[in-house]
Amino acid sequence: MDFHNNKLILAPLAGITERVFRRLCRERGADIVVSEMVSAEGICRNPARNRHYIEFSTTERPIGIQLFGANPRSLADAVRYVEDEAHPDFIDLNSGCPVPKVVRKNGGSALLRDARLFERIVSAMTRAATVPITVKLRSAWSGTDWVDTTFARIAQECGAAAVALHPRTRAMGFSGHSFWGRIAEVKAAVSVPVIGNGDIIHPNDALEMLEVTGCDSLMIGRAARGNPWLFGQIRRRLKGEPIQTVTAQMRYETMLEHITSYRREHGEARAVRELRSQIGWYLKGTPHAAVARERLFSAADTAQIEDAVEEHFRSAPNLTKKPQRQNTSSFSQEH
Ligand SMILES: Cc1cc2nc3c(=O)[nH]c(=O)nc-3n(C[C@H](O)[C@H](O)[C@H](O)COP(=O)(O)O)c2cc1C
Structure with missing residues (x-):
């Protein structure tokens, strides 16, 4: 699985990046897609009920399945189940979701408050997996207490194959602008590929993010909704070709x-x-x-x-x- 060379990745969007939308994006220029987040506990407790979240068709490949949770054992079990049942190209750990329902159970961005737990989880997942494990981080829980470089280093040391960064804090939710400078910091801190994410709306934003952060690949979320052509437009922009209307x-x-x-x-x-x-x-x-x-x-x-x-x-x-x-x-x- 290659996360280098300006790959254009459809971000996980709960309720939106199900199989139909993922396919529409792949057919219109996305290089890689990611499922919406799936609960590791849900998979362990009731696999049949959660199965539809991890299913995909071969036309969507390469695809990652994203898991969230806070229990290393459940995440490792969920990794084994997802690999056995669905055979995705990689599995991603959600370490950024700010939604109270997820954070209350110490999942998503709550992991950013507990480096030791994060380390145990990523280690458990990489040990359980035969496919690459990636992590998707936010930059901080709140304020300017940046933890992104520390967590990216931990992820790398535990065997993660790539790190995606949405450089907002948990407290910001989706307000303000993402701090692209943090992507450059993380890029300088690790040798695994870094995937930049946050506020790419126009093909020029994509070019700018690559230039100012030096990141290896790009992840696009909200701007792809109702606009799966954005990936193809970005690709053409990166090649210096006219953007297709x-x-x-x-x-x-x-x-x-x-x-x-x-x-x-x-x-x-x-x-x-x-x-x-x-x-x-x-x-x-x-x-x-x-x-x-x-x-x-x-x-x-x-x-x-x-x-x-x-x-x-x-x-x-x-x-x-x-x-x-x-x-x-x-x-x-x-x-
Ligand atoms: C409706 C919605 C659902 C999201 N669901 C997920 C999710 O399941 N997993 C995840 O890691 N991030 C999720 N995100 C965050 C996005 O993946 C992405 O990091 C964020 O929107 C910033 O990128 P963008 O500016 O390109 O949208 C969600 C965001 C939105 C708006």
Whole structure:
């Protein structure tokens, strides 16, 4: 598994990076994808119920399954189970999630408060695994008590194959801007590949992160929602080629594919519940988005979600979406 050479990685996003969205991103330029986080305890206690989280199709490879938890033995057992049942290309440890439900049980970013426990967990996982183990860190629990370099070094010493860093503190949640300087610090501290993450919205951000941090690869989360083309656009930007624009037709076809595949994969009930927001992401910044979103949110079934998509496309079929940095208008009329 190679995490060098500017790999473009779809970040784990709970509730979003399930198999359909992962495939859409792989087909549009992501080099590597990661599952949403899966509870190690859940896998150990009730493997059947949690199985769907770790399943994927071969077209998604290379793929990592991300685990969260705070008990070294459970994480090691979960690693063995995931390897035996799903055979992913790597397994990632979540050491950054700030959500209270996870932190309360000492998982996610709570690990950043206990270097000894983190060390035991990463060691237990690398000993149990035959595939590479990676870790995904935040920079600190709160304030400027940076622990990222220390934790990256520990991970490396325990046999981790790569470190991904989202340089915000747990206390920040998703507010403010990530501290890209911390990625450079971690890059200087370890010899394993460092994956930079945080606030890549536009292809130029990707180039800038590589330049200012020296990181080996990039991970993109929120900006990929409703925009799986971002990976291909970044790739072209890195090669110095013109960035491909996303036409209304491309967006329309991908939305319909997303709906059809999701329904087939997860069933009508879950599809209607989840797709209202997931399809909503594609509409971001488009004309008449508010009207379409209203229709989406009142949709009673996926057929009505498709109707909303259809109607939106008909209202502006010739618009081209150019990648834009935040807070700028993102549409221009196509000729
Ligand atoms: C809705 C949502 C769900 C997330 N779920 C996970 C997760 O399951 N595991 C994880 O390590 N990070 C998770 N994250 C954090 C992202 O992977 C990523 O680190 C963060 O969004 C910063 O990257 P970005 O600026 O490219 O979005 C989540 C973030 C969001 C917004």
